[in-house]
Amino acid sequence: MATNFVNDYLLFQLAVVSNNFSQEFHEFLRSKNMSKTVWRILINLVDRPGLYLTDLAKNTLLEQSHVTKVTDQMCKQGLVEKVADAADRRRVNVRITKKGLKTISPLIAEAKKHEEKKLSQLPPEDAKQLKSILATLAQPHIAGLSL
Amino acid sequence: MATNFVNDYLLFQLAVVSNNFSQEFHEFLRSKNMSKTVWRILINLVDRPGLYLTDLAKNTLLEQSHVTKVTDQMCKQGLVEKVADAADRRRVNVRITKKGLKTISPLIAEAKKHEEKKLSQLPPEDAKQLKSILATLAQPHIAGLSL
DNA sequence: AATTTATATATGATTATTCATATAAATTTT
DNA sequence: AAAATTTATATGAATAATCATATATAAATT
DSSP states (O other), X not given: OOOOHHHHOHHHHHHHHHHHHHHHHHHHHHHTTOOHHHHHHHHHXXXXXXXXXXXXXXXXXXXXXXXXXXXXXXXXXXXXEEEEOSSOTTOEEEEEOHHHHHHHHHHHHHHHHHHHHHHHTSOHHHHHXXXXXXXXXXXXXXXXXXX | OOOOHHHHOHHHHHHHHHHHHHHHHXXXXXXXXXXXXXXXXXXXXXXXXXXXXXXXXXXXXXXXXHHXXXXXXXXXXXXXXXXXXXXXXXXXXXXXXXXXXXXXXXXXHHHHHHHHHXXXXXOHHHHHHHHHHHHHHTSHHHHHTTX
């Protein structure tokens, strides 16, 4: 195979690695009738008192109007609730409900297992390096360096 | 902020880092009226004699019928051509055209610059680690380990 | 305090992507 | 070699995601 641009292109390599790692788990989610989007929203709401919608969009890497629509659906399903902010009536706080927590908890347990499994398949040095480098680069202040 | 699952979740960290790295370049592409999908298809065809459609889908991480549709559009725009395979008439070889090359070449040059810039903003050890670990993990045989 | 500007969310129209399946050609099995 | 199975691509319908913009509220300016 020709050695060309794409093989050494960092941004594409990131996409490839991300895809390789998550494919199996995303299939699992689909088998549980949960979309990646709903999954991402819920895991970003767990252990938080709520996020207003725009921040939720930023945290989930999703587009604002998309989050509006998906969270509306999720409200109907009872997974989250949207509460007008007392201090700023434009803002809508999105909170995970008990039902949402009950839905997501076993899936988070599975995600942890899956992550363990993936990491254990790598050479130990690679796994260690990967965790360390990602933890650093995923930090907000690093992203703020216009990474 | 609460320290919870999502902050340490490898698969999400990968998505975050990938997003942080590529956001700026994707905005640049959009300003040139090129979608991420078309970009991804073209960079996977450069320096290759052509790929049949299913392999192109795998290489680009895109869904097969989506690739069928997007490449049809790209044919109309003269960026690629689809040629029936001589040995297996079910297969369609997708090849980048001269026009496609002419379109993508300056963008690849920009991508290289952008990658340089991103890496130079990181602490040197991080940049080195990142390149090395991704190069390893993006290799097909690693992916084949059911990563 | 009225006006202007900025911010947060929602909405409708458009576009992108996926899903299920049809069609056609190759391969395998009988 | 006929039938059954598998593989490659395409198609139409359904769903997901984005874009432009409207609406409402808050903040800043005059």
